[in-house]
Amino acid sequence: MSLPHAILTALLEKPSSGLELTRRFDRSIGYFWSATHQQIYRELGKLEQAGLIRALPAPAVPVRGQRKEYEVLPAGRDELAEWTRRAEDPKPIRSALLLRLRAAAVVGTEGMADELNRHLRLHREQLDDYLGMERRQFPPERDSEADRLRHLVLRGGIELERFWVAWLTEALAGLDDRTGAG
Amino acid sequence: MSLPHAILTALLEKPSSGLELTRRFDRSIGYFWSATHQQIYRELGKLEQAGLIRALPAPAVPVRGQRKEYEVLPAGRDELAEWTRRAEDPKPIRSALLLRLRAAAVVGTEGMADELNRHLRLHREQLDDYLGMERRQFPPERDSEADRLRHLVLRGGIELERFWVAWLTEALAGLDDRTGAG
């Protein structure tokens, strides 16, 4: 049950329309919780019905295709605050790549080096992207409490990408030992 | 579409019943792909219907509650081998904890230190668990190709837990600076 809370957080940071939210999920929020516009519109409908958010200007007759901006109601803020205080265990990780390497231990590693190299490139790009965000969004002079927390979250994303780069590099070295490929 | 391939891999490593698979998913396979028994039974049914696996002794009339062991058919092995060669992009990570910290930047950090400490404890336990598995399953003398690949996968799990321990430690230090709690 995290998507509604991700949306509440985003709307508290700045009231937005569904499409704007989608774009923000593709950027800053997306580095720890991704969502498509279909999920977001569905969830906005639920949150509105539950009385946690409301559409802003509200034209008399709702028209499809017309921009609709949402803001969080007090009940929504309360729900979000309560959620941050609830105990919730970490979910076990799911990595298709680790799974595929384990499968390769049984059926052979043919083609794995190319795929590992491709993932290595993608993770390096993601890491560069995050480092750019860090430079732009968190210069040394910005150091409010909220900034420090958001920076901490971004550093989580950065360190996770560094983990993948390091692990993939090691994995490729291991494959090279056997196959000479790479 | 990874669960069926996780099951094929597990069954190739050792033919098993649904319950045995569930237990193996709770242990070794679970550290990168978790699944409940409901998912596993459903998927076993699909894989059998698709002709990728078969039930072993096959009593004339199938009886509910009676143990049923499965093995992988050649078509199943082919499908798994093909899957390891397919290109598949990494999925964006999803961390409810990072999300909650970002929410806390908006609605306040009350109660977060306790929760971060709890997660730190859980990740330390998981890390110890993996390190124990590493000692038992991968002593220096075992160094076949398959062993090296499985060891590499386990090191992925280990390094991920180390990442969380390090990040949570940093996060708690950051919270302490402000609140004096912890």
Added chain:
DNA sequence: GATATCATGTAAGGTGTTACATGATTAG
């Protein structure tokens, strides 16, 4: 024969993904 455990399964609902549909607005 009562209880616990092993083992397989069903049902319902929530969440995520993919493909498609529809209207509004802007630029040429």
Added chain:
DNA sequence: CTAATCATGTAACACCTTACATGATATC
């Protein structure tokens, strides 16, 4: 008035989670 783009939405399906149901087997 055509095309591109902005913006909101539906539908169908796959996948995951939780709760529950049922029979088989072992132990007392």
